[in-house]
Amino acid sequence: MSAVTGVPSQSVGAGHGRGGAHVSGVRKARGFTLGRRQHLAAWLFLMPAILYVLFAFALPIIYNIMLSFEQTSPATIADITAPFAGLANYRFILDDPTSRTAIIHTFEFTFGSLVGQFIIGFSLALLFTLRFPGRTLGRSLIIVPWLLPLIVTGLIFRFLFQLEGGAVNQLLIDVGLVHQPIDWLDNPHLALVTVLIANIWLGVPFFTLLLYSALQDVPVQVKEAALIDGAGAWQRLRLVIVPIILPVIEVTLLLGFVFTVKVFDLVIALTGGGPANTTQLITTWSYNLSFQQFSFGEGAALNNVLLVLAMICAPLYLYMSRGSLRSSSGAEK
């Protein structure tokens, strides 16, 4: 589709390369001619974005690294730099039990979320590929969770999971599954599970939509061929469909990972990191260190742990997006 678009300009460049004053400054770059004026225009078009990325991404990331080696205190916030602290902030993170459990919780939370989101999301995606009354409605309404700002979602779940008068406990008692209401939010052994349930709820639509559109792209002939060969439903899924959509599954899990290690709003609204820090994730504890204890150096050190964790995905993500890294449309033609 996009291969077509590069062709006309290329032929113009090659065929009429020496015509007219307009093209006098033509430079041949990888088979495509770009006038000096066009070159300048391109850079001007790019300038706001380059400045923005430098200011809003590169600078904070570099500054965060600097902060993590500084001895900060409430008094130093007014200044842009503070005394050098060596590795003290990182040593603090390693020794601080809450930081350590926050890192462990982040792993548990991320792993649990991805497993839950994938299993439910994939099941729903498969369901929606079947023909039955209500499938279109189901598919279009499944994105409704995205209507709510995350902070509202968190608060609603807090309301629904309340010990007394919460819808979840009410349902479980009415159905007869439990006799005593469950303390979803204030039981230290359970709170992280509750946050996990809320996050799975939040992430399922994303998994469903991406996997559904991948399933739509599986050629009918392939499925029919497998059917004729006598493959059962499970075999067809495992041996035919999953291998075909594997690239999409990988991208979906990767994006899911990136989204999940960042989760903040939901936890702040649902439990605030409590009870007894049992739902404290790297994000929420970093916020606590920086903005409630005003230890920006320690917060920055913990941020860097999170950044490294998230950036593990970067090479993989770039590799999976290699198609979009082409320098322009139809470049490979």
Added chain:
Amino acid sequence: MTRLQRSRTLRWLCTLATVVALVIVLFPVYAVIVGSFESTETLFSGTYYWLPHAATLDNYRTVIQAQSGNVLTSLIVGVGTAVLALVVAVPAAYALAKYRLRVTVVIVSALLVAQIVPSIVLATSLFVIFHWIHLVNTYPGLIIADGTYAIPFSILVLRAFFFSLPNDLTQAARVDGASEWQTFQRIVIPLARSALITVAVFAFLNGWGDFIFALTILNGATIVPVTLGIYTYLGNYSTQWGAVMAAGAFAMVPAAVMLVVAQRYIASGLTAGSVVG
């Protein structure tokens, strides 16, 4: 059981599964709307009422009084984020799609990686940096920070859209003597309308729904978006549930309106986005 009967049963089971999934997916939204009309007594009665119990407009009265200014604040932040995203993303996406530059790979890689950076990392640094250059507790500061959600995504989506525009059009404009800027402004922008609306809607919703930057970069009480306003109803010992629900219902209005009004544009814009390949 005949084959026909079996497939009919199967279909009804599928419908049932969809209904169960939808109930779970939609219930929290339903609970916000029903809860927003409940009285404080009902909300704190210790019993959950599945259906509206004793409808009242008290919560809305409270919230309209307390949050009207905050709604305006959130609108300013949302519109500001959308404008910033368009101004930064549209020309950049055009350049990355239609001019063959050596830096394209570097910039696109940087944008892909930027999407991965957790907001809390940016928030911590931006707070100190903004403190230093006096952008803490200002609209520009918050809007710049909120742009971090939308701008990398917007550039990548728009770039994919610009790929789909035939080069003949811009080439023809150049032959007619139009400058690069004129070509961009008169030919490219009008053709990209649906993609621009998609990006603007997305950026608006990011600014509207943002909480983490509002919590960190606005440390005063002068600028309070709705998300932050709702958060203040969360007390240490008791939460004002009625107000949370009514404000929550307000907070989901823009997304609902935009999904209905701009659905056509969003669908076409996102389809263009999916051509990334």
